[in-house]
Amino acid sequence: MANKLMPEDFLRCVSAHTQQPCELTGHIINETAITIAADDLHDIVAALMEELNLTHLSAITAQQREDHPDEIQVMYHFWQGGGYTLIVWLPAAEPVLTSLMDIIIGADFYEREVAEMYGITITNREETPPLLLPDDWDEGPPMRRKEKSV
């Protein structure tokens, strides 16, 4: 059984690889979460993998919250004895994420799903083909909030 990661080590590793101030938030039950900048994502994940052996990426969740309608929140859920989440915020008008495929191959399917459901552009990978939506889908990203027409 892998050693359980301690929240202090998680915070220390993340803070060491970003200029932004970081703090642990417990607003997600069962998870220790830190909000980071989207540009730091790749470096932070690489550091977490190398220094703390945090390699198990469980899921990538994206959502467009009604209390933040101009942003898309993307959460990377990791696990090592307990849940650890990295949160990034992207502008809803032009959401761009850096792919983690070069360090975690398993991020492939999750990134493709998030890209097609929310219309997020993913850089640092060859192509991002749709995963689940049908071939003849032409109604735009289905999980986005529909703007109410006046």
Added chain:
Amino acid sequence: MKEKITIPIGPQHPLLKEPISLRIDASGEEVLGGTLRLGYVHRGIEKLAESRTYTQNIPLIERICGICSHVHTTTFCYAVEALLGIEIPPRAQYIRALLCELERIHSHLLWLGVLAKHVGLETVFMHSWHDRELVLDIMEELSGGRVSHGINQIGGVRFDVDAEHHPMMADKMQKLHERITQFMQIFEREPSIKARTHGVAPLSADLIRQYGLAGPVARASGVDVDMRRDDPLPPYDRLDISVITHPDGDAWSRTYVRIYEIYESLLLCEKILQAIPEGNISVRARRKVPAGEVVVRSEAPRGEVVYYLRSNGTEYPARLKIRTPTLPALAIMPMQLAQIHVADIPVVLAGVDLCIACADR
């Protein structure tokens, strides 16, 4: 230089129970690799969940997959209960766990039959599915349904395990014990099974970790992770669970791990029935769930299931995200296909134990 051909499998194929499109590239008898196309079973469940109340969502989530229906609703109910800040009575926790283990047994017996059929042992397929009926009978006695049970509700469970159920369950579980011991002997001694599975499509522990797999496939490569022991939902934190691993990572290891897991789940069912306390089976739960976010993990028959739920103070979920274990298993499949012969394709497909309905949602 042999010519390269593409073998299309699916969306309808005798090998597959569910629609998925595989394009397998082969040169002669050697498989070079493959590509997948998912989405044939995509019903947009995450989107549908936002327009149904929490209680209305339980039947929807039960029908993400017919084989692992109970573990999905269990995880969802624990998520909602965490946001409500309620704890369900211990008796309800044990009943939920009992059905989770029964579901694991029936799922692995289903897999065992499918593997046997693909390896050429049609009789073992018939026998194992016949024995699976014993488990379905128990589930039907407890809940009224063979495949979808509807036993979970927010705040507990809807049906109780009465005293009159115990002798029926004990009798059927005794029969299952004997049958599974027989299957274990068949699979360990039968030379044709070993010949078809030993050394086929090995997966290293490193590769498993890179893809984020957890479940029988990971345990078959020596990765010692089981959500029932390592991130337990109640009452697994009070039960003694032995996790079965195997170091080799080939198709035989995956067979070994699943067969022994059936046996282990039977023992767990007996422990649950001995330890189940008296008491109520549910508590009242408010319809409007206070705003909050939660992540719940559980161990489905195929691996780790992760639910992220956000509520905004209304009766409707604001966001429900479901990650099922078959998704990384499908991601890793082209790696397995690149090492085998064409005749081994059924063994690899069976070893992965696909549940496309779970993956596509």
Added chain:
Amino acid sequence: MKGRTRLRQTINSIYRWAQKNSLWVIHYNSGGCNGCDIEILDLLTPRYDVERLGILAEGSPRHADVLLCTGPVTRQSKEGLLQIYSQMPSPKWVVAVGSCSITGGVFQGSPTVLGGIDKVVPVDLYVPGCATRPEAIIAAFVQLQERIAHGK
């Protein structure tokens, strides 16, 4: 003249008897949760043993008389369903198994789901249930056999 009509009637009834007692089935899942599909596979196993009615599960649509279809027909699987139906030789029958194959079931309202098999191919028998019990599917086959015996 009368003898010829009687002969034709006898041949027709023998033909229908042979047809109803040897229905070969192809099973297609058009995007369902798999619950009805495992109950359909259960029909082949010793407890329900549908082979005693002459029913055999076939892999190729060209050999099949009956298309046993489950699932609410997702947009992606519509093409496959049409292809299988068009490959089956006449006379053919379609049996829709499960609530979602009749109306879309719990998945009604989803934009990726068409909501029933009869939106794509003509259906002869509807078998409700979620998941449909194997006994119900056997009852459907018996009804289909009676229909065939009376000339559809």
